[in-house]
Amino acid sequence: MEDETINTSEVDKKTKGLPERALDGVKVLEYCSLVSGPYCTKTMADLGAEVIKIEPPVDGDPARRMPPFPEDKPHPEKSGLFFYLNTNKQGITLDPETPEGKQIFLKLARDADILVEDLPPGDMERMGLGYKDLRAINKGLIVMSITPFGLTGPYRDYKGRALNMSHASGQAYLLPLLSPHADRPPVKVGGHTSDYDPGLVAVVAVLAALYWKGISGRGQHIDMSKQEALISMQRVESVTYANDEVVMTRTGNKTRMPGGVLPCKDGHIVVITPEEHQWNALMTLIGNPEWSKEPWCRDREARAQHADAINKLLTEWTTQHTKEEIFRKGQALSCPVSPSQSAEDLMKSEQLKDRGFFAEVTHPFLGPLKMPTSASRFAESPWRFECPAPLLGESNEEIYCERLGYRKEELEMLKTKGVI
Numbered sequence: 546m547e548d549e550t551i552n553t554s555e556v557d558k559k560t561k562g563l564p565e566r567a568l569d570g571v572k573v574l575e576y577c578s579l580v581s582g583p584y585c586t587k588t589m590a591d592l593g594a595e596v597i598k599i600e601p602p603v604d605g606d607p608a609r610r611m612p613p614f615p616e617d618k619p620h621p622e623k624s625g626l627f628f629y630l631n632t633n634k635q636g637i638t639l640d641p642e643t644p645e646g647k648q649i650f651l652k653l654a655r656d657a658d659i660l661v662e663d664l665p666p667g668d669m670e671r672m673g674l675g676y677k678d679l680r681a682i683n684k685g686l687i688v689m690s691i692t693p694f695g696l697t698g699p700y701r702d703y704k705g706r707a708l709n710m711s712h713a714s715g716q717a718y719l720l721p722l723l724s725p726h727a728d729r730p731p732v733k734v735g736g737h738t739s740d741y742d743p744g745l746v747a748v749v750a751v752l753a754a755l756y757w758k759g760i761s762g763r764g765q766h767i768d769m770s771k772q773e774a775l776i777s778m779q780r781v782e783s784v785t786y787a788n789d790e791v792v793m794t795r796t797g798n799k800t801r802m803p804g805g806v807l808p809c810k811d812g813h814i815v816v817i818t819p820e821e822h823q824w825n826a827l828m829t830l831i832g833n834p835e836w837s838k839e840p841w842c843r844d845r846e847a848r849a850q851h852a853d854a855i856n857k858l859l860t861e862w863t864t865q866h867t868k869e870e871i872f873r874k875g876q877a878l879s880c881p882v883s884p885s886q887s888a889e890d891l892m893k894s895e896q897l898k899d900r901g902f903f904a905e906v907t908h909p910f911l912g913p914l915k916m917p918t919s920a921s922r923f924a925e926s927p928w929r930f931e932c933p934a935p936l937l938g939e940s941n942e943e944i945y946c947e948r949l950g951y952r953k954e955e956l957e958m959l960k961t962k963g964v965i
Contacts, residue, residue, distance in 0.1 A: 566593025567926040571755065574657040575599060575634070576641075576650075578606045580707075580737045581771065582663040582691050583630040584744030585751065589659075590633035591919055591928055597653065597944060598631060598935065602638040602965055605937045606631075615911065621937065622910040626737075628934045629916060632906065636935025637944050638965045641672055645964045650674060652949055655682050658758070659751055663691040666701045676766040686764040687754045689747055695770035705771060707739040714739075714775030719782050743774040803848055803855040806885060809863040813885035814871050816859070821845065826880035830871075831862045908933040941965060 571594040575586040583598070583606070590596040600606050606627060613625040641650040651674070654660055660679065662669060669675045669690075676688050690696060693705025694713075711717040711733035718731050733739055750767050758764055785791045804816035804827075818824040824845075828837045836842065836858055841851045848855060863871060868884035875882035884890070891897060892915070900922075903915045911933075919928035945951040945965070959965045 563929065565926055566929060567923060568592040568594040569926075571595070571659065572657045573597070573659045573661065574653055575661050577661055577663040577691070579608050579611075580626075580630065580740035581744040581747065582661050582689075583608065584741050585689070585691070585747040586634065586661050587630050587632065588745070588748045589751070593926065593929075594659075596634040597940070598634045598636045599639050599641075599650075599653075600636060600937060602640055602938075602960070602963055605638070609937070620910070625911075628908060628911060628914070631934035632916070633931045634935060635932075635940035635944065636938065637941050638938040640964055641674060643962070643964050645959060645962070647673060649945075649949070649964070651679075651682060653944075654679050654686060657683070657686060658764075659687045659689065659755065661689045661691070661747070661751070666690075666692055666696045680764070684763060685758055687751060687758060687767065688764070689751050689754075689767045689769060691743060691747055691769050691771065693771050695773065696768045700772075707737055708733045710743075710771050710775060711739040714772050714779070716775050716779060719779060739771075739775060742778050743769070743771040746774040746777065802845070803852045803859065805856070807856065807860055807863045809871060810865065810867045812868050812887070814863055814868055815883045815885055817881045819845075822879075823881055824848070826875070826878040827882075830875050830878055830880050830882075831859070834858070834862075904930060906930050906933055909936065938965070 568589055571589065573586055573589055573594045573596040575582060575596055575598045577583050577586070577598075578600075586594075586596045586598070598606075605621060608627040608630060609621040609624050610619060611624055611626045612619075614620060614623050639649055640646040654674075670678075676690075679686050679688060692701070693710060694700035694703055705713065712731070716739065717733050747767075747769050750769060754765055754767060802817075802819055804818050806813050806815055808814075816827065818827050821844075828834075841847045842855065871882055872884050886894075892903065897903060902918055902920075904918050905913050905915050907913045918930070921928075941956060942953070945956055945959075946953060951959075956965065
């Protein structure tokens, strides 16, 4: 029955004249919640993979209860976070902890190419759904396990959320570099960055395993630590101590260059002038004031030692001008200045509008909404919006009846027993 579905889908694509997408034909099973795992599978879904999202019966993914909500009124089908993370996916409810649920999970895993799961270490094995159990029925299955600290080591059972993962990875201690408020206690990076970044690292690993499967015909188990993923995203800053015994902090070196984030007439501007010609361009931009000819401004070392004082003088000029004015005139002089963009600025961006980065999609409960599309433009297999985030259990009948062969009466019985 599944092969017939695939063939029908291919016929439909030819009929509609729609191009195939990069991951068409790849089958992904998602058993995750919140951000990292769902973002990993969303990326694959956007590239054409068929993603079946498994949620707990009744309550579903905890992301359904997280903001933003329209008018700040919580509703399990109106979470903006859940909506963004789960577009282009099918959604079913299932409790694999029950005997019947376990058997259904195994049936789904038997025909999957990839399983992404984020349960605590040992939970999948306890349910009889560990990698060895799954490999016995599907040797080509790729299993991505996303956990806070990995499946081994003394921290394997520690819990982790965005706040403590940001600190456990050293990310909060380092960012932002260079901080104008280094005297403040370190906090996590804004939004869900500490969850999105591991999700992105997971995508790269899964696609590498998929490529290897294409050569060898074999799947494998990928053990990914969020802590290690975040450390890898910091690159140079994370290894300065290991090589030079220098501890990087948000203050950077003992001295810092003038510039950074400065206030202006309608927001903030970012000024970066590490090179002499860039500094000279900045001085030309602000009219070559007399103070720029003082000894404490004549070379990089002197300016670094007087960065705070220089920034006060720079602010006197920037606060008299708008972001756009500073940006346009600065760029014309090859001075690296850039406006600090708000969400509103991005939605109105001529660049993003021209590239069609934001697209309008319609959701049964939320109505029409604009959402980000793909950062990459595939000439032969373009991004395409297929469906909004699934309602809780929306695909139960399609997956259980049409694909696995259950009768509707059996679904009602499974629902009554709390299996789905």
